[in-house]
Amino acid sequence: MAERVYLYDTTLRDGTQGEGISLSVEDKLKIVRKLDELGIDYIEGGWPGSNPKDMAFFEAVKNVNLSHAKITAFGSTRRPGIAAADDANLKKILESGAQTVAIFGKTWDFHVTEALQTTLDENLFMISESVQFLKGNGLEVIFDAEHFFDGFKRNPDYALKTLQAAAAAGADCVTLCDTNGGSLPHEIEAIVREVASHLLVPIGIHCHNDGELAVANTLAAVRAGARHVQGTINGYGERCGNANLISVIPNLQLKLGYDCIPEEHLNTLTSISNYVHEVANQVPPSHQPFVGKSAFAHKGGIHVSAVLKHPETYEHIPPESVGNRRRVLVSELSGQSNVLYKAKEWNYDFDKHRNRSREIINTIKEKEHQGYQYEAAEASLELLVKQAVGELKDYFTLDHFKVFVEKTGSETLTTEAVIKLLVNGQVVHTAAEGNGPVNALDHALRKALEEFFPIIKNMYLSDYKVRVLDEADATASKVRVLIESSDGKEKWSTIGVSTNIIEASWYALIDSVRYYFMKHEDALKDCPAYQLHTVKS
Numbered sequence: 001m002a003e004r005v006y007l008y009d010t011t012l013r014d015g016t017q018g019e020g021i022s023l024s025v026e027d028k029l030k031i032v033r034k035l036d037e038l039g040i041d042y043i044e045g046g047w048p049g050s051n052p053k054d055m056a057f058f059e060a061v062k063n064v065n066l067s068h069a070k071i072t073a074f075g076s077t078r079r080p081g082i083a084a085a086d087d088a089n090l091k092k093i094l095e096s097g098a099q100t101v102a103i104f105g106k107t108w109d110f111h112v113t114e115a116l117q118t119t120l121d122e123n124l125f126m127i128s129e130s131v132q133f134l135k136g137n138g139l140e141v142i143f144d145a146e147h148f149f150d151g152f153k154r155n156p157d158y159a160l161k162t163l164q165a166a167a168a169a170g171a172d173c174v175t176l177c178d179t180n181g182g183s184l185p186h187e188i189e190a191i192v193r194e195v196a197s198h199l200l201v202p203i204g205i206h207c208h209n210d211g212e213l214a215v216a217n218t219l220a221a222v223r224a225g226a227r228h229v230q231g232t233i234n235g236y237g238e239r240c241g242n243a244n245l246i247s248v249i250p251n252l253q254l255k256l257g258y259d260c261i262p263e264e265h266l267n268t269l270t271s272i273s274n275y276v277h278e279v280a281n282q283v284p285p286s287h288q289p290f291v292g293k294s295a296f297a298h299k300g301g302i303h304v305s306a307v308l309k310h311p312e313t314y315e316h317i318p319p320e321s322v323g324n325r326r327r328v329l330v331s332e333l334s335g336q337s338n339v340l341y342k343a344k345e346w347n348y349d350f351d352k353h354r355n356r357s358r359e360i361i362n363t364i365k366e367k368e369h370q371g372y373q374y375e376a377a378e379a380s381l382e383l384l385v386k387q388a389v390g391e392l393k394d395y396f397t398l399d400h401f402k403v404f405v406e407k408t409g410s411e412t413l414t415t416e417a418v419i420k421l422l423v424n425g426q427v428v429h430t431a432a433e434g435n436g437p438v439n440a441l442d443h444a445l446r447k448a449l450e451e452f453f454p455i456i457k458n459m460y461l462s463d464y465k466v467r468v469l470d471e472a473d474a475t476a477s478k479v480r481v482l483i484e485s486s487d488g489k490e491k492w493s494t495i496g497v498s499t500n501i502i503e504a505s506w507y508a509l510i511d512s513v514r515y516y517f518m519k520h521e522d523a524l525k526d527c528p529a530y531q532l533h534t535v536k537s
């Protein structure tokens with residue numbers, strides 16, 4: 001049977017020490033429910049002695065029905081020179097009602113003399129008396145050995161004495177903290193092994209990510225005997241953050257064979273990570289290992305060709321095991337395999353030998369050379385492929401458009417677009433105003449098409465981005481326009497490139513409309529203009 005590693009989440013405490021992360025009591029309660037469902041053993045809710053919000057959290061969480069997790073309060077050892085029973089922070093911990101507490105104490109002699117400005121002996125008393133006080137009040141006590149690795153490297157005897165003081169006073173677990181986050185995995189592994197040979201009490205690990213090694217250091221500690229792992233969801237935390245539990249968990253469970261959360265919950269990691277990003281108002285980093293949008297996104301043709309044969313050729317785990325999914329990107333770095341994969345994803349009957357995939361890929365490479373970027377505009381890519389295989393319908397053809405922008409004196413600027421189109425052999429001529437050239441073109445295009453394709457009323461443009469491609473050429477340079485559209489249910493992205501921003505926008509705009517029509521061919525059957533020819537490639 002797999003050995004158990006206990007998970008201790010500090011997103012709500014150390015996580016909120018990260019710049020830009022602030023959680024309301026309600027946010028914290030939402031995250032608590034998710035972490036409990038996931039199977040986290042301990043959830044550190046905050047520091048009751050720090051602020052009224054954290055205290056309010058401990059009050060509110062009493063009404064949350066948890067199936068597994070223990071709510072933990074955080075605090076420090078007593079201040080120097082006073083009795084533990086008189087220490088305001090320790091009293092607040094008791095007041096919080098939490099049954100488990102993590103208190104941090106100094107283990108690095110330099111911190112004792114410089115930060116606490118007390119004696120090494122007094123610090124040992126502060127640790128043991130604080131632990132005894134909390135144990136005497138019936139709490140489960142985790143001692144967070146702050147700066148343990150830095151302390152041990154400078155003065156191993158004293159650092160060990162601090163742990164022994166906590167253990168002798170009854171601490172249920174001593175957690176070794178790489179507080180400054182600068183240790184290396186081999187150091188962590190050796191030091192944890194050494195400590196484990198001196199202590200009987202369970203050992204925990206708490207790593208910061210200043211050397212980008214928090215996850216690696218956590219795994220090294222577990223290999224050396226730590227069985228209690230602290231971290232945060234998505235690695236939020238002071239400075240560069242904490243060990244990211246979203247990465248620690250699958251590494252421990254899938255790679256090292258430990259038992260952390262129920263097997264069947266592993267595939268909720270992606271949704272939990274996104275949920276916490278959402279609650280914390282953070283944009284999920286697409287490159288986040290295991291759960292990011294790009295974590296299983298294959299771009300290079302060589303990779304895609306192999307993944308189509310055997311996914312494990314370029315995937316360290318099956319994406320579904322953590323609730324993620326494989327994606328294939330098409331770009332100038334693609335081979336035919338990328339196009340074949342996408343065609344299959346779009347349910348096209350596509351064959352390497354029959355369907356000119358070589359020509360398609362060459363067109364894509366040429367267009368990317370001109371400035372297109374299809375990985376950001378899959379709807380335009382799908383249109384390109386569909387047209388190349390002769391299946392794209394000719395919904396409308398442009399005869400011409402004109403855009404007028406007028407500004408007189410202090411009058412408000414006005415914009416008007418005039419469009420002449422051919423729809424199913426019929427000439428349509430319309431004009432419309434807008435609050436800018438693209439908006440006016442969009443209005444005029446809709447006006448022209450509405451009579452023939454009433455479903456166009458269901459879609460709208462939801463985002464518009466412009467990027468100048470050759471900045472050195474200033475106003476003469478090419479621009480790339482990306483338009484995101486939506487019908488309230490789906491979203492799709494289209495692209496246009498030109499030296500003229502209005503022309504680039506037009507290309508992206510008509511791709512957006514053509515894509516919507518293509519995806520709703522069934523609904524088009526009831527439209528007056530549905531006798532369409534296919535577009536010649």
Ligand SMILES: CC(=O)SCCNC(=O)CCNC(=O)[C@H](O)C(C)(C)COP(=O)(O)OP(=O)(O)OC[C@H]1O[C@@H](n2cnc3c(N)ncnc32)[C@H](O)[C@@H]1OP(=O)(O)O
Pocket residue numbers: 017047049050051076077078079080104105106115116117146179238
């Ligand atoms: C490694 C970690 O991440 S520990 C967690 C750090 N998190 C936080 O600091 C967030 C919450 N903190 C707070 O709300 C406040 O700092 C409080 C309420 C805890 C303290 O506020 P204040 O009383 O105004 O003190 P201040 O923050 O200025 O200084 C910290 C004090 O704690 C003392 N202290 C630091 N570590 C310890 C410890 N392990 N045990 C006892 N006292 C400690 C410091 O020596 C300093 O004392 P001093 O005021 O006599 O110089």
Ligand SMILES: CC(=O)C(=O)O
Pocket residue numbers: 014104144145146147177178179180206208
């Ligand atoms: C306790 C803690 O957060 C640290 O030492 O980093």
